Amino acid sequence: MQPQLDISNLSKSFGGLQALKGIDLSFQKGELVGLIGPNGSGKTTLLNIIGGYYKASGGAVTLEGHKTDGLAPSTLARLGIGRSFQVTKVFKRLTVLENMLVGALADWRLSRSSARDKAHGVLEKLKLTRLADSPASSLSGGQAKLLEFGRIMMLDPKIVLLDEPFGGVHPELKRFMYEKIVEWNEAGATIILISHDMGSIFGLCRRVVTLSYGDIIADGDPETVRNDPAVLEAYLGDHHAA
Amino acid sequence: MTLFHKVLLGFVGLAAMLPLIGVPQYWLYTLTIGLYYAMLASSWSLLVGYVGRISFAQAAMSGLGAYVSVLTGMYLDLPVIPSLLLGVAAAGVLGLFIGWLTLRLHGAYLGLTTIAFGEILRITVTAEHQLTQGSRGLQVRPLIEGAGPATYYYIFLAAAVASVLLMLLLLRSRIGLFFQAIREDEDGTASLGVNVTLWKSLAFGCSTAFAGLAGGLYAHFVQLITPSMMSMQEMGYVLAMAVIGGFSNVVYAAFGGVLLQILLEALRELGEWRLAVFGIIAILMLRFAPNGVFGWLENLLKRKG
Numbered sequence: 001m002q003p004q005l006d007i008s009n010l011s012k013s014f015g016g017l018q019a020l021k022g023i024d025l026s027f028q029k030g031e032l033v034g035l036i037g038p039n040g041s042g043k044t045t046l047l048n049i050i051g052g053y054y055k056a057s058g059g060a061v062t063l064e065g066h067k068t069d070g071l072a073p074s075t076l077a078r079l080g081i082g083r084s085f086q087v088t089k090v091f092k093r094l095t096v097l098e099n100m101l102v103g104a105l106a107d108w109r110l111s112r113s114s115a116r117d118k119a120h121g122v123l124e125k126l127k128l129t130r131l132a133d134s135p136a137s138s139l140s141g142g143q144a145k146l147l148e149f150g151r152i153m154m155l156d157p158k159i160v161l162l163d164e165p166f167g168g169v170h171p172e173l174k175r176f177m178y179e180k181i182v183e184w185n186e187a188g189a190t191i192i193l194i195s196h197d198m199g200s201i202f203g204l205c206r207r208v209v210t211l212s213y214g215d216i217i218a219d220g221d222p223e224t225v226r227n228d229p230a231v232l233e234a235y236l237g238d239h240h241a242a
Numbered sequence: 243m244t245l246f247h248k249v250l251l252g253f254v255g256l257a258a259m260l261p262l263i264g265v266p267q268y269w270l271y272t273l274t275i276g277l278y279y280a281m282l283a284s285s286w287s288l289l290v291g292y293v294g295r296i297s298f299a300q301a302a303m304s305g306l307g308a309y310v311s312v313l314t315g316m317y318l319d320l321p322v323i324p325s326l327l328l329g330v331a332a333a334g335v336l337g338l339f340i341g342w343l344t345l346r347l348h349g350a351y352l353g354l355t356t357i358a359f360g361e362i363l364r365i366t367v368t369a370e371h372q373l374t375q376g377s378r379g380l381q382v383r384p385l386i387e388g389a390g391p392a393t394y395y396y397i398f399l400a401a402a403v404a405s406v407l408l409m410l411l412l413l414r415s416r417i418g419l420f421f422q423a424i425r426e427d428e429d430g431t432a433s434l435g436v437n438v439t440l441w442k443s444l445a446f447g448c449s450t451a452f453a454g455l456a457g458g459l460y461a462h463f464v465q466l467i468t469p470s471m472m473s474m475q476e477m478g479y480v481l482a483m484a485v486i487g488g489f490s491n492v493v494y495a496a497f498g499g500v501l502l503q504i505l506l507e508a509l510r511e512l513g514e515w516r517l518a519v520f521g522i523i524a525i526l527m528l529r530f531a532p533n534g535v536f537g538w539l540e541n542l543l544k545r546k547g
Contacts, residue, residue, distance in 0.1 A: 053429065077435035089430030091423050102423045103434030105416040112416070151434055 002065060004029040004190055005050070005159055010059035012045050012214075019045040021214040022059060027159070027192065032185045034205035034222070035194045038234055041211040043194045044086060047161045050192075051083045052076040063159075078106070082157030086164045086194075088144040090151075092137035096128060099136050099147055104154045115154075122153045126180070142173040149180060159190045166197045178204060202226060210234065246540040250493065257399055261392035269507075270391040276503030277398035278460045280496040281405050283483040285452035287495035288409050290484070292418065293445040294425030296353045298477050299340065300453050302360035305472030307333040307454025308461035309367055309374060312382050322385055326458040333454025334447045341446025345439055357474070364472040379468035382461045394463050401459055402496060405452055409492045412448065421445055475517075479506075482520040486527050488534020497536050 003026035012020040020042045027033060035043050048054040050061055052073040061068045068076060077083075091099050100119035104110055110118075123129045126146050131139065139147060145165055152160055162181070166174050181204060185191050195201050201208060201222070208225040210218040212234040218225045225231055243251075261270060286300045311329030314320050320328070344355050367374050374380060386393060412418055420441045423431040432438045461467045470476070479502070487498015502520065509516050531538045 051433065072437070072439070073429070073432040074435050074437045077433055083433050085430070085433075089427040089433070091426035091430065093426060094419075094422060098419060098422075101416075102419055102431065102436060105419060106435035106437075155435060 001028065003027055003062075004064055006060075006062040007046075007050070008060050008062070010046070010049065010061065011057045012042075012049060012054060013057045019214050020049075020056075023211075023214070023216050025209065025216065025219070027190055029158070029190055030185065030188055031207060032181070032191045032205050033193065034201035034208040035192055035211065036196075036198070036201055036208060036231075037211035040213075041234075042214040043211055044163055045214075046211070047083065047163055047192070047194065050076075050159075051081060051161055074106070077103070077155060077157075080155075080158035081161065082152035082155045082159070083161035084145070084148045084152060084163055084165055086167070088141070088148050090136040090139065090144045090147050092135065094136060095133050096123070096136055096139070096147060097132040100150055100154055103151055119150075119154060122150045125153075126150050127176075142169040145169055146173070146177070149177070153184070157189060159192070160184065162191065162193045162195075164195055165193070166195055166200050174200070244540075244544065245546070246543045249539075249543065250497070253497070254399075254403065258396075261395055267391045270395045272503060272507045273500065274391065274395045274398045274463060275460075276500035277395075277402040278456050278463070279480065279483055279499035279503050280402045281456035281459075281499070282453055282480050283487060283489075283499035284402075284406055284409060284492040284496040285449050285456065286480055287484050287489040287492045288413075288452065289445055289449035291490040291492070291495070292413060292425060293421045293442065295341075295344075295442065295445065296349070297340075297356040297446070297449070298353055298474070298481075299356040299360035299363070300450070300480055301474075301476035302363040302472040303333045303337060303450040303453040304457030304460070304476075305367065305467070305469065306336060306363055307457035308467050308471065309380075310454070311458035312380055312461050312467060313373065315383065316380075322383070322462060326455070326462070329458035330451050330454045333457070334451030337450025337453075338443050338447030340450075341443035342439070344446075345442060360472065360474070360477065364469050367472065368469040374469075377468060377470075379466050382465045382467055384465055385459065385462035398459065398463070401455070405455065406492055406496050409452070413492070417441065417444075478517070478521075482524045484534075485524040486520070486534055488537040490533055490537060494534050494536035494540075498534060501535070 005027040007023060007025040009022045009024060010020055011018065011022045037043050045054060049056050052068065052071050063079060097119055100122060101115050104115035104118055105112065123132055126149065128143065128146060128150065136144065136147060165177060169177065181191060193201065193205060205222060207220065208222050209216060210225055210231045217230040217234060218228040282300060282304055289295050289297055307329035310332040311325045314328045315322065315325040340356065340359055344352050347355055368376050385397065420431065420436050423436060424438055424442060428438050483499040483502045484495040486502060488494030506516055512519065527534055
């Protein structure tokens with residue numbers, strides 16, 4: 001079966017630093033994949049290339065059979081790739097509702113009233129309705145993460161790239177976010193999740209890919225990856241792995 | 243409608259009454275120039291306040307609109323309105339180009355690039371003596387033959403109100419929402435499917451087109467244009483007007499333009515010191531009231547209301 005997203009021999013260099021060293025990865029529709037690795041292993045670089053923020057130094061990314069090289073992030077978003085950022089990028093001086101409307105209104109076929117109705121529906125799901133008219137600057141860190149979720153939901157994405165969505169989030173809110181991710185995935189979206197929170201990764205994902213120094217060192221089900229000596233070595237050092 | 247909006251409408255209503263209640267021609271002339279600055283300051287605010295893109299080429303764009311309008315009238319023998327529209331189009335297209343060229347520039351780099359563009363335009367106009375008469379200036383035909391100060395005043399009042407209303411219409415549309423999202427975070431906006439390249443360039447083009455309109459009207463009103471209307475000193479006026487009025491809102495900036503022009507005339511005895519005073523006020527406003535005089539006034543009336 002043709003993968004929904006295919007990454008082939010992908011490399012990325014920043015000057016003398018090789019952040020990705022010719023990796024091959026593919027994702028089937030509806031997968032929920034965790035992407036882990038120590039700091040500097042290339043996780044966010046990979047997401048930035050998939051999302052169109054970085055140009056790859058070599059290799060290719062193929063979305064549903066079409067190469068995405070050179071496409072702008074906005075084009076990729078319209079093709080169905082939604083993403084959140086490690087540091088939230090909510091529009092602080094806009095209201096929560098306006099934040100939600102930006103992505104929906106980028107689709108000129110959608111009227112303002114339809115976009116508004118859709119936004120209210122998503123805000124209700126995320127329990128943010130009472131904050132709809134508040135400026136996004138008044139949100140807590142966790143609520144801002146939820147708002148980013150909401151903005152992505154407005155795009156009806158096929159693939160969702162989540163970069164550290166649980167960083168600094170209260171445990172109760174984190175559980176709520178788990179539920180939303182699972183619901184999203186069950187509705188058919190492919191989810192690629194970066195997190196340093198191993199509990200979240202191993203609890204949520206059915207497949208875990210581990211990167212270290214720009215290479216894939218493990219790719220498989222959570223149990224196999226958890227016990228992989230290369231993964232233990234990458235995280236804890238040689239003597240622990242032994 | 244809030245109390246503040248009613249006060250603003252009251253000001254516009256009062257402005258419409260002025261020629262009828264016998265305001266001296268000198269002050270009508272001053273207010274007409276104030277309305278020119280209102281258009282210019284609000285066009286600058288459209289770009290800086292809503293899209294977060296700095297530009298110091300607004301006065302030069304006004305000059306471009308003026309020179310294109312005058313020169314096409316002179317050399318192509320076009321009537322005033324089509325030549326004015328050509329001036330608007332020229333300023334808009336050049337703005338679009340600058341917007342596209344400076345897509346990846348921010349802050350000081352963007353500011354310096356726009357200064358360079360502005361200066362290139364001013365120097366070109368000064369150097370092309372055969373075409374523009376250089377620093378001696380060009381005699382310009384009037385907008386309407388035989389029209390008096392009151393007629394010009396009403397034309398400028400209508401143009402300023404129409405420009406600000408058009409800007410507000412644009413800002414309340416989905417395009418205005420894209421502009422503000424870009425100001426907040428470009429990557430975040432792009433991640434939602436908004437074509438940041440297109441809207442950033444277009445914002446520059448819209449802003450400079452309004453400046454071109456202001457410049458064209460100004461040229462046919464004062465009937466003599468020189469490259470000094472494109473100078474950095476003129477840009478300084480526009481900047482002070484927008485900052486003191488409140489550059490986060492096109493309406494505040496427009497009122498700032500009129501207010502400062504009135505003050506420029508009222509404080510004429512201070513000579514060049516007026517500019518230093520305005521500079522100090524602008525710096526203090528940025529520090530203590532970043533929404534400007536009218537933003538501060540709106541907050542005050544909101545609290546009282």
